[in-house]
Amino acid sequence: MPLFDVYPLYNVTPVSGKGIHVYDDKGIEYLDLYGGHAVMSIGHAHPNYVKAVTNQVETLGFYSNAVQNPLQKQLADKLEAISGCKDYELFLCSSGAEANENALKLASFKTGKKRVVAFNNGFHGRTSAAVAATDNKNIIAPINAQQEVTILPLNDVEGVKTELEKGDVCAVIVEFIQGVGGLDQGSTEFFEQIDKLCKANNTMFIADEIQCGYGRSGKFFAFQHYNVTPDIISLAKGMGNGFPIGGVLIHPSIASKHGMLGTTFGGNHLACAAGLAVLNTIEEEKLIENTNTMSAYMIAKAKTIPQIKNIKGRGLMIGLEFDFEVGQLRKDLIYNHHVFTGGAKNKKLLRILPPLTIQKAHIDQFFDALKKALVDIEETV
């Protein structure tokens, strides 16, 4: 049976991984500066992770949400302690889109309203409400288009005020560092004003931390760089280091009710074991500190490359912008220099999202490869 052909694929077949590296079926080592779309937080085959997931699957891999599962509470407590998000409550699911779908649903339940405000170049996933709040018409099917969404420019405080004062907006959803869009960030004033406007207009402020959260920005959550208190925080990607797990942190002003949300797979035993191993490792190995040190090192090196015209993002979520489209450069980096990097909706931008365990030697290796790839590209033009 053929696979439904929706992904343009690079001709590489990774078969194993260790730390910052993956290895293909021919034994070639690749430096992974993309982390499989920002998923690898503690690195490939981290021993803590392998041990925790192996032990759990040998013991009890899955049981439903109809019985007690103390691992969920352990995960929630650890997340509260590490993130500093006191008093929120946790709902577990299995992907980023599902986290945002539940976040938007909660906002609508809480306020009794149904219009959403989102922003240009935002990406929130491919399910019904999440995709409608995503600024990409190509992935919105007619069935999704019935959602009421208003997409505004980032930093348009007046626009947000006008929309919220109409009284029908249940949620404002925002990425504090845009991922798929290309690493743009709103201003401090913008984020802090949205927070205030939401509170003044009975609108839920949703921080989509699916890509920029879990330490990647240099704080546990990217919104923590600002003086804001989101009502709902959505999580996934780095949360499971490859295990499909997502979650929603919910402010206690939103009361739970039996049956309000639900899922078969969310919060299963194996997912919780993976999630706990990730949090324990972030703490034990001081990965947020490492993120800040490596980020400064990477940015300093990037500044020495004349072809890099702009450096975007924060922490280990870095965008390197050139004055040409980077498709060929990415191919050259993979096939000739064995480095994985990411692209973005902004075609001139390389998206760098390595595991948070990255060290200076890997960054040196990347910039050596990048310099060579830039020469290759110039020679072919």
Ligand SMILES: Cc1ncc(COP(=O)(O)O)c(C=O)c1O
């Ligand atoms: C910010 C953001 N939100 C939501 C999603 C959707 O996550 P998933 O692909 O796990 O459904 C993504 C995925 O790239 C994302 O970057």
